[in-house]
Amino acid sequence: MSYIGQRLTRKEDNHLLTGRGLFLGDIRLPRMMEAAILRSPIAHGEITRIDTSRALEIPGVHAVVTAQDLEGDIGPITRPFYKTIPEHVARETNLVVHPYRAQLLAAEKVFRVGEPVAVVLAVDRYVAEDALEAIEVEYEPLEPLTDPMSAMRDGAPQLHPEVPGNIHCSFHTGSGDVIAAFEDAEHTMSTHIRVGRSIGSPIETRGVVAEFDRSTGSLSIWATQQKPHLLRSYLSEMLGMPEAHIRVVSPDMGGSFGGGIYNEEILLPFLATRLKRPIRWIEDRRENLGNARHTRDQYHDVEVAFNSDGTIVGLKDRFLIDAGAYNPFVITLSYNTAAHLRSEFKIDNFDVEGICVLTNKRDNTPVRGAGRTSATFVIDRIVDMVASRLGQDPADIRRKNLIPGEMMPYDMGMLYRDGGRIVYDSGDYPAQFEKALKLADYESFRAKKLAAREEGRRIGIGISAHVEGSGFGPHEGATIRIDESGHVTVHSGSNPHGQSHETVLAQVCADALGVTPDQVTVRAGDTDLIAHGGGTFASRSAVTAGSAVHAAAGRLRTKVLAIAAGILEVSEHDLVVADGSIAVRGVPDSSLSFADVARAAAPGPGSRLPEGIGPGLEETDYFVPPTVTYSSGTHLAVVEVDAETGMVAVLEYYVVDDCGLILNPTVVDGQQHGGVAHGVGNALLEEVFYDESGQLLNASFMDYLLPTAADVPSITVEHETHLSPLNPLGIKGAGEGAAVSPPAAIANAIINALEPLDIEITEMPMSPSRVWRAIQEAQSVGD
């Protein structure tokens, strides 16, 4: 039987439900010190004096570390991340990048509120935080840059000396002949679209535990990290230690929706090696909201060319990202936006330019959706604007422009960031679209809307669709071993933080190997488990880790059969494998267990290995995707708008998703639900505010609002499945797509609800004040 596709209950639930999870804050080591970090209170300035003497006098304080203590011992972060961009991509996209040095602790200058200035190590966190208050730092304030447009103007203060004009990087690419398309088009239209800044906000904050073993000279780090192997690599370089002496563990993680490598993850392990005591640091929520990296924050100038029949013939977009004080992911976000801007539509003439501008704010980096939420907000607003201009139903404009199913795979005429051409590998967008409209009963909505209007209620429906380049490489691995008890262990380089790897990868392994999922244990999140690992991001784990598990298990099965055939003295072709036992076809009592085969495969005198087959039952495989695979989805939102207050309630939500082969429908649907809720938050509630001096105004959950159960509706999910040809099982990513479409679908629904008022929404989130203002403006035009 096949376990793939079954709604198996999760293996990871029991320990999480009973309080036996091991999250970062649950780790406590003997002689452990707790760290607290002094952070800059100003956005831009020079440090003129630091005095730590009073802090050091506090009983229980072991050390206070400033940039001075690091000098000559550990350098700034200079790793050229941009060099991971393939050369031909850089060339073809006219990429310009200005590398800079990112300090671990602020030495002479601070570039944002919250930049680490000093670290206190003390007996517990209470004492460590007392000591923060006793550190004296004097700053000479410099002019803060809080607006990217001003940051680019001539004469603006220069943040990093290596970055002229504060423009860290830019690219310019496209496809077709956009100039001719605009000349020939019957209509053109332009608009400005703004996507607000938001925060990933996992419910667990970040943290690091580091322990240096003086007897072996090795370093162990536990971190809330999506990419433990990458952190190991950074540490090896910056601490000058062999990778083999560094172990990075990502324990149970309370969500994580983006982030990368952080200063604290380098600094605290380094201090553990110098101070020779274990260190634990756990950020508080205020620190998280200000210092876990932010996301979105884009400004688009878009132009669209279209004909009277609704066909969109050209699209131009010049956009700017407020990148914050550092831009460690370089063009990851901006290029993702460009690559996904045309979504499911056939718009062959395309011109896009993205620039990342530095300001005195927190860095702007990928968070669930990673550039696609902004792209989709832009294109789906544009499509509805075209519909409005032509007086047509937005659904009909979409029908006109969706890439027809028979044209798949479809070449979008530009490169993806991984070096592959953007070729949508599979899917049927019109079929997905019609299924979604049917699911939401779009055709009868007009009648419902009129009936509601009779009762004085304003309800509306909105559509959005997205694609997602998922399963990003460059590789992911799996090592699978059968021990002498017959149990199977999978070591994965991709570690979960809620995505159900233990269950789903066990299902893949069970099918390929011929065992039950109960016989399989999946372990991940530990660099000692497997030599190379990627991690969990970019909706990649099912695609990459799933494919690696499938291949490694397949090879292991071949070996098991060869050994069993030798023992049973039959041909391998006469053997059948099911639920962990091997039998000769038609002779059930001939069976061998996996334990029998594992014992026969062990080295030594008892070994019963056929000639030419080495000892042990263990196989490793690394899956290297040719490029990403394109999952997609169509969303419909039904909202009610209170025209008096601008409050928006999402009443119904429909998703038709295509993530290729579904490994576990319950898990996939769960990813959809969570993504939609994240998107509802981005659409209506979540926005970071900085004032003109660069102070973050809403660094608490009282002011930065995450959606609650009362803000999110029940979500109906269906699938329109088309297998990917780019991996053996046909999997496409499912983790992020659902977070992409909600802001666009909700914006379009708000406009629909307020018709015939001609509301303009060009900014997200659609907070009550913005919706209210849009209503007032439309009414004053109408008057």
Next chain:
Amino acid sequence: MTKIDIRFVVNGQEAVGAAEPRMTLADYLREELGLTGTHLGCEHGVCGACTILLNGETVRSCLMLAVQADGQILQTVEGLEEPDGRLHPVQEAFSRHHALQCGFCTPGFLMSVVEFLEEGATTDEQQIRERLSGNLCRCTGYHNIVRAVQELAEHQS
């Protein structure tokens, strides 16, 4: 700082110890008693991950001081499971409905739902959503949590 003696019952067992007056109840449970199932998500009383039962009623253990628990009866997530390892019906329902993903907010939700059911929960979805809105979850979109609670409430009524 001088410590103050405290004594309370947690999960049916007496806990005797001492805490600095400023230590939160959550930190005391986690750091002194090793009850790390109670999680800290915001430490300002919004996210609900640290929710426990104090004399049968939910409280945010991050907003209480350990000394305030003196003489009280506490229940944390570790106290839900039967001694023989059988899960509490709320835990079972959460697993059955895939009402947890990363599991960090889960202990707080479980304690809130236990209280909700004790009070005689409604099966009305909107009321359930309102009731659950004191706990934040970033993974599940609440959909399956609501389903689990609805099923529990239906069973009860």
